[in-house]
Amino acid sequence: MDNGQLRFAHRADELADANTPIDPQAIFDYLYFHVIPSPRTIYKGIYRLPPGHTATLHNGQVKVERNWVPQFDELPKPSFDALKGEFLQLLQDAVATQLDGSKPACFLSGGTDSSTLAGMIGLASGKTAATYSIGFDAQGYDEMEYARLAAKHFKTEHHEYYVTPDDLVQGIAKVAAHYDQPFGNSSALPSYYCAKMAREDGVTKILGGDGGDELFGGNTRYAKQRVFGWYQNVPELLQKSVLEPLLNTGLASRFALTRKAGSYVEQAREPMPDRLQMYNLIMHLGPAEVLTPEFMGQIDVAAPLHFQSEVWKGATNCSELNKELAYDWRYTLAEIDLPKVMGATHCAGVEVGFPMLDDRMVDFSLKLPSAYKLKGMKLRWFFKEALRGFLPDEILTKRKQGFGLPFGVWANSHPELKALATESLHSLAKRGVVRTDFIETLLTKRLPEHPGYFGEMVWILMMLEQWLAAKAPNFKMA
Template sequence: MDRLAIRSLCYAVRDGQLHFATRADVLARALGIQEIDPQSIFSYLFHHCIPSPRTIYAGIFRLPPAHYALFRDGALTVAPYWQPRFEELAQPDFGDLRDEFRSILRDAVKDRLDANGATACFLSGGTDSSTVCGLLGEATGQRPAGYSIGFEAEGYDEMEYARIAAKAYGAEHHEYYVTPADLVKAIPNVAAHYDQPFGNSSAVPAFYCASKAKADGYTRLLAGDGGDELFGGNTRYAKERVFHVYSQIPTPLRAGVLNPLFMNPVTGNIPLLKKGTSYIRQARVPMPDRMQSYNLLDRLGMTDVLTPAFLASVDPHGPREHQRQTWAAGPKEASLVNQMLAFDWRYTLAENDLPKVVGTTALAGIDVGFPLLDTRLLDFSLKLPTSYKLKGLKLRWFFKEALRGFLPDEILTKKKHGFGLPFGPWAVKDAALNALAAESLRGVVARGIVRAEFVESLLTQRLKEHAGYYGEMVWILMMLEQWLRRHAPNYRVS
């Protein structure tokens, strides 16, 4: 049962018939559909992906995770077949849960070995990939093969932790350091491989990782995706818990004391009170909108980034409304943390991280498995107490404690990182990468999507001032243009 849409299904109804395919572009070609949906482009710029049920093609839709499609008598029904129910144990026994958890993990890895080939694993040096690496060795009785990507850029390289994990499990460790030249070579093909625009920048490093494993004769890679979203490992869970405290303060105290004190133009500008003002201002934003407080498109200003003609063709409130509907349809009786987990199963996993790994491994020609998304493990996570996921502000407490002694201590205490890509700093320093980015962004301008003055400011000034921050927008626009060139070269805003 694929509750998280590891594999996607696209569909369209034409002339009273249901048509479907695993890829939107394949279905579009089969049906002769060329019309690009501008609202989906806007969603891409907002989310850096296009959340289901939309696709980039007008009239073609993607089945959302945990949904079914029923076509009968010319009518199509799309509805959920599964919704999470968090039934937390009232009297949990840590020892029993730890043993059950470890047993499920072992079975999940064992069940995903390629019976007809050789299985390796991604190894970032994080908690999840290190767990999979260690269990892969147990399951095969051989040295596990781990593939890691590094970057010669300060603050981005995590190879040290991958080496710690490899040493702990006696792994056959394969390291590859991605270069700016690698990006220039891979970006057009990676962008074009997806069936619609996709902006997760770690797709290129993941592609090189998978390509190296394929070249070495491996037929399947195991990925560690899912641990954070099942067991409470993202920093925003702790951050939102802090903001949630405000809503628990009695209304009379909020309305009569805190708001008058902090939310006024006089005291709100006093240095000692500014933090309180900022906290209340953010805490008063309802969920899930609060999680988009730092959305890049919002921060840069939609009217400054996008052309009037493009903005006139879309609903700028669409992406947020999509998220509000998803939040409202979620587990209402669950704790805030569990509500956020269920929300991330949709947006972080199904719409972003899983397409990234599935897409790049497919491009490399190698299969992929996700043991941490095993249905048994998902069901197990539903019964864990919220405090086992986020104990105070400690992230994924149970996962780490249950694997203490199995995972190296250095990895248990490390900060979360992953295959972060130093695209912005490299785009400033490397002439060829800068040229690819600049030429791509000017292509988006020529299509009438983005303002020319914004792009010139981005390329000539802002990127140099803060390469990491503005590099993200450069990447998003570049990948959009690269996809359009291959799949819709004539697209222009009408």
């Protein structure tokens, strides 16, 4: 609000100027989520309309309300064959709706969603799909073989690019500054280079497979949380009188089996979404160990979980799995994955469409039985069975990976990338946000010992500093 008027724009930075203060709480939210979820933005007094919400202005006051709440209405007597036929037709129609007559193209990671799009483009358009894949010359991070398998299976016009550490050195500042606020999902860089490759090949719109996991139960954490849910079937007397006292002892922690059992009980006792905070990077490290006392004095470390809990409560009258899906529609899709892909493609000069999130596909998923999404411990059971024979079996059974970036590995071995990360983190420490001693330990000890795990912390801190350097160079904690 500005003198009784509502100002709005597509980007938060379009409403800000050099005098707009940075919100310390938003920085903590960024370190917690690796993005800044709505309604907060990096700027004090500037807010982002949450997904599925409407803002109305009346008598100088803004009222924000939800305008869409998912209503899960599972079919009591589903027919697999009937649902399969409906699903395949809806999927083809959704792809056709996104095609605009230009060169038909899609991202191709080699996973089920992108591979499905590669095949459906041919059915929907009658043309050969152009597919674009990113690889990494790092053990455990490259899955180009699956992308090639899908491209060969559907006879696509296939294109590949291997991202290098030099690409990161050249692209980090550009991509960081392109977003309207700090954005720390590391696959934004590979997505940018993939979209850039497509743009240079004449593509003006590319399709992404985002949404399939969240609509049809494909994330591994859904099976993991189901295992923790089993603990609730244990009689409470046995929980409180035997298991928890026995496993919460120094003796139990000495042995691998009882230590693992104790960890299971500790996590199972926590309700959702509180349990997710146990895996959170900055909460695991300890905010006070990472952040300066001055910064800690201006933030509420409990605020992110409070917002998460409110979102969790929004899905009612549905199974525990569907509550997780609805939660992920907000936090995984609307706050992370979609802004990531849209930002990366826009930076490369390409439009993007998401057939999996077609309204008809969402409505279809709402009526699908929970057991069709997670059957026992089988993720995406219906989705995969419905596409069996359409997709190669190797893709249906592969482990999910995507465009994961081997940043931590490269930051240890590539001098220029290491120098960029080191300079960025020390610069951030000078702003009074992060403790200097934490930065030193992170770069000299933790990153070399565990590059995959601590590389993520280095990345989000580096991207925060890169954004501040471009958009708020004078920011410093008072």
